[in-house]
Amino acid sequence: MSDFTQATVIIKAADQAAAQVDMGDTVFIVGASADGLTPATNYVTSGPWSNAEMDQMVNDVTWAKKMYFGTDWQAALAANNLQVITEPLV
Amino acid sequence: MRRGLSRHNNRSGGNYFNPLSLFAGGVQGVWYDDSLTSSMYQDSAGTIPAALESPVGKQLDLSGNNNHRTQATSANRPTLSARYNLLTKTEDFSDAAWIVTACTKSGTTVGTVVALGPTSTRRNITELFTIPSAGTWKVSFLLTNISQRYVQIYFGGVVAVAFACTFDLTGAGAVSNIGGAIGAISLNLNGTYSCSMVFTTVAGEATNVVIAFVDTSNAVRAASSTSTGSFSISKPDFRASNQSTGLIPTYQYVDTSSVYDTAGFPQYIKYNGSNTYLVTAAVNFSSTAQIVVFSGIRKLANYGGIVDASYSGNLNTFLLLASGIATELNSYSFLSKGTVLALAEPPVAIYTPPITNVLTGLGNISAPSVTLRINGAQVSSSTATQGTGNFSNLPLYFGSRQLVAPFLNGQEFQTIIVGKLLTTAEITATETYVNSKTKAY
Helix, strand or coil, X not given: CCCEEEEEEEEEHHHHHHHHHHHCCCCCCEEEECCCXXXXXXXXXXXXXXXXXXXXXXXXXXXXXXXXXXXXXXXXXXXXXXXXXXXXXX | CCCCHHHHXXXXXXXCECHHHHHCCCCCEEEEECCCHHHEECCCCCCCECCCCCECCEECCCCCCCCXXXXXXXXXXXXXXXXXXXXXXXXXXXCCCEEEECEEEECCCCEEEEECCCCCCCCEXXXXXXXXXXXXXXXXXXXXXXXXXXXXEEEECCCCCCEEEXXXXXXXXXXXXXXXXXXXXXXXXXXXXXXXXXXXXXXXXCCCEEEEEECCCCCCCCCCCCCCCEEEEEEEEEEEXXXXXXXXXXCCCEEECCEECCCCCCCEEEXXXXXXXXEEXXXXXXXXXXXXXXXXEEECCCCCXXXXXXXXXXXXXXXXXXXXXXXXXXXXXXXXXXXXXXEECCCCCCCCCCEEEEEEEEEECCCCEEEEEECCEEEEEECCCCCCCCCCEECCEECCECCECCCCEEEEEEXXXXXXXCCHHHHHHHHHHHHHHHCCC
């Protein structure tokens, strides 16, 4: 993990299952939509991706994605007119 | 495994208090010390030592209970940091990070700005960087070797009007402010001036902002000022203004994104508010109906789970949130639940992010009470029934409410959870200890 890349990856909701088959079911769990309400139109994960994961997403996967480098996931979502879908606190 | 325990005798704040004493006799709980780099790893297997501005994949529990917390998914790992100064190159003005306009710059330890003469262009030295959110900020620096009358700090954003403070270095050093900024200047015993500007940015002012140290602004320059001149700057610093209250050093040297001053700057784990969190295996609190949660935290946004004992969908759990849930979002809340929920939440809007606090949540199912203390003082308590039973044997989540958005957008300095009632003296000593690692008050 000493080699990693901070990036925000946004996928379409329709690709969530395929993306989780490739990258694991612990990513792309946070939904997003234009108004921040369900249903999710997209899923997002932002953080330190390993080099192997970046290689896989760039070269091998078949599902569409947008990839923004850095830690500013809010700006990445805003650039796509998306908001995180939040759920009741309790 | 008990690692690094010798570091935790807190002579300064707790009369040799060591949080390990809270777990004597096999008391269940956890203790995560984010200041102890050797207790953390970049990977969840625990093979790559932690480093500043790198992910945290595993953190050892120092309580002796082996309740280590991990994050197996690399992209969901939070980041270890001790960064406060947002400027990117503070002691090398010859670096490309500093952009000059209509003047020259030089210097590595003290930057010298030389104006070129009368011009219609604002003459300045500038650093471009991104501020994380709307907020109130403080920019400060030392000023020496001045051969002109006026120096100005200027901040131009993309939404709000510009902020500026112009310092007249004759006489008492008068200050004129623009855009609601508040400037201050003082003459130090060694002949340097300490200059600062505090200003508040609005929502959306989050990218491509400019901090500039201007020789004299065309707009405010007085007719009597010299048209050419120079001055030297040292120790430039830009940070949230409520992190410039004297509890931590007022200047942080920054060389690169991962090389900067750490002495005196509390180290923290940063959760990004999107999807990062840490989690333990099930922690067995089933032999106790009492729980105490201590957390040193800086919340950068409301919402988000600071500590979640698998609250949603389960009975006999507890939850510490970075917001209120009943009356006021700009607050905190602690929930303790046997078979019935009880809530402690101060109904006041004084905990508006960004803010640093030491939180203490106390839950007691059997003699029903739930209490929230903030910065060493009780702020809310309830004796409403919590039903029956002891706490459960469930995973603990940090930075997330069981993977449900919104996640915590904030910085964690210290977390201690103890599965028993504590004495008033123990609570006070632990809060003092946590604050020594947090610098909240």
